[in-house]
Amino acid sequence: MTKRNIILSVDNLVIKFQLRGKVLTAIRGASLDLYEGESLAIVGESGSGKSVFTKSFMGLLDKNGWIDSGSIIYGGNDLAKYNRERDWLNIRGKEIAMIFQEPMTSLNPLKSIGKQVKESIQLHQNLKGKAAKEEAIKILRDVGIDNPEKRYNQYPHEFSGGMRQRVVIAIAVGCKPNILICDEPTTALDVTIQAQILDLLKTLKKKYSLTTIYITHDLGVVANVADRVAVMYGGDIIEIGKSEEIFYNPKHPYTWALLSSLPQLGKKGEALYSIKGTPPNLFHDIKGDPFAPRNPKALKIDFIKKPPYFHVSPTHKVKSWLLDPRAPKVKPPKSLKLLRYKIGDDLDEK
Structure with a gap:
């Protein structure tokens, strides 16, 4: 077997939540090695822990949740030990980005889609002004949005569900992450658009040298995109x-x-x-x-x-x-x- 570089390694991770005066153990000693450049699918029924597991890689657990034990090694650092927001700012988006399943909860309805893509570029690519706008238009074109110069100034409500998901993908890609987590990225879309989004993600993975994680309960999606599967x-x-x-x-x-x-x-x-x-x-x-x-x-x-x-x-x-x-x-x-x-x-x- 060809030796591959491990980009992220999770060992014996335990995550707990305080709910209604009781403690719920959502992740129970899970371990995983993620290899650079691969597509990994994490599958299982609702409530199996898929989203909680991957949100811990970005410090996105709800306030009532915490990592009780175990490690998440990325770039030589143990992310499980991070407990300050400023620590996570160097990881979230810049190193590890996430696409959520419902684009309207990820987009600001009061800002044009171009400004939202531009913001991620300015924050994580160190580009400003005209250069950031040009990069945003380029990425919008890469994710399959026609006439991006015009669409740059439009708002989320002027886009279809599939096009909004493309904008969310553009924002994530604009961060230039190493790891892209796709949390049920096609759930809210019809079958035809699902196939288009999956093809787009595969294309972007190659173009931007991404390591991708798909969270899904749809095994049909898995067969289409994943190199490895974690159940x-x-x-x-x-x-x-x-x-x-x-x-x-x-x-x-x-x-x-x-x-x-x-x-x-x-x-x-x-x-x-x-x-x-x-x-x-x-x-x-x-x-x-x-x-x-x-x-x-x-x-x-x-x-x-x-x-x-x-x-x-x-x-x-x-x-x-x-x-x-x-x-x-x-x-x-x-x-x-x-x-x-x-x-x-x-x-x-x-």
Whole structure:
């Protein structure tokens, strides 16, 4: 395997929140290495911890949340130890930028879109006046906005949803970050526009030498954009590997369940597969494998002891006792064999 540089390394991260007099543990010992130049997708159900995990890289946790333990190493510094806003100003935007899922919550309705892109350029690229405006127009053109000289002076309400998302992307790119986090960037858009935005992000990644993280529950998006996939459940990364390893050779029962829920595997006249039960209550201590109560193939040890990572390959590891040599052999659902035929083109075209 070609040696790659680790641009960001998270080790045993624990994040907690104070809610209604109780403590909720949102991230439970998650670890992750992010490699320079890659596209990583973090997938999982709502509430699995995807957004909280990545917001901690930028110091964007809500005021009632804190990093309880663990480390986030970036540029030789431990971001988990940052507790002053001025420390984060050197990271947020300039080094790590984020695109949120609803552009209207990210844009100021009282400012022209050109001024908003120009602001990020002035703040992070050290350009002023005419030079900053010219750079803003260039970036607006790069994100696919026609006639950017004219559109520069227009306001967010004059743009469609897809065009507003392009403006938000332009603001993020204008910061010239090393890492770009895309938090459900296509959720609020129709299918045709989704495809355009994903193609745009892939183009910008190459042009601006970005390392990208996609946060999503849409596995169709993952197949189209990701080099690697990290599967989150109950505040931890329970499986991580190359896209083809996760889609074609998944090993954790939760990953099996997620993939089985893909609409592409549905059969006409039959109900789509759904995962039974509900995610764990994060106010409580979780013993063993957090997915065990929802896993019909759970072993006794799954309810008692948290599994370590088992390595399937040098690039693929899984937290599941089913990978222990002493465990019974349990095969994945037969329906997953269809994945190669259903989404193979997306994986091949990436």
